[in-house]
Amino acid sequence: MGGFGTTEGHIDNFDSIGALTTMIANSRIPDGYEAGRFHLLWLGCYIVLTPFKMVSFCGLNRHGGTPPIAPPGSTPLNHAYRLMIVLYPPQSMISQAGRLVLPLASLPHDKLLSLGPEVTSHRYISII
């Protein structure tokens, strides 16, 4: 995960360009609270994160969230948690490219035989 919770938003740099991120909102925020919003900064829009709202978007565009907020003057209740489930499309899993390093097996002297993209990709191309 990259940085999040900033007003500038963030970009998920390890995502594949060929697939979308899907995010599921499953917070149980008490009535009267601001539910929290998810902002797609490039499109200039936001989604109010009420339960079971699903958002599919390209994580390579700038995006970010703002938190649930208790009503003015009240102390947030202990059970007022945000729960978001994010399904990322990592480049290393989806495409030939990637940064995936595969720990294949043990070697003597407590070493690890790891296969990098030089071995597991067909002379990989960096972007896809």
Add this chain to the structure above:
Amino acid sequence: MGIGADANWATDGHVLMDPDSHVKFMARALLQLGSYIFSQMDPSIKARLDPEKFMQSIEYTNDHGEVISPPSWSGAPENIEPLKCQLLEWITHSELRASIVPGLYSQDWEKVRDQIDEGQLGLPPLTRPQSKTTSECFFQT
């Protein structure tokens, strides 16, 4: 002397995969590793692994008690031709997606296509660079 403490696919893969998938996965990884190593040898002797024979040489006992070999692999390192078409399709798809990502406007997709057409994929002989470089992802210490 035991094996190392780090989690790895050979020792721990069975947690995620059934025996068929696990052996297939390991066999493919070994084929990739073998092909990668042979590509470092003198190209004139054309040392290579035959993907078909390689898979046939591996045996294991499946859930039904049968001794079998993993299936052949159309995506093997030397079978680049079928993969080229898939890659070109994927690039067309990616290019379409990239058209809505400002940070990727400058990506030269034609160059990527050319790389594939010119056979810069597959297993060209690997040569030693003038200055020695180290790889961080191979034989980790």
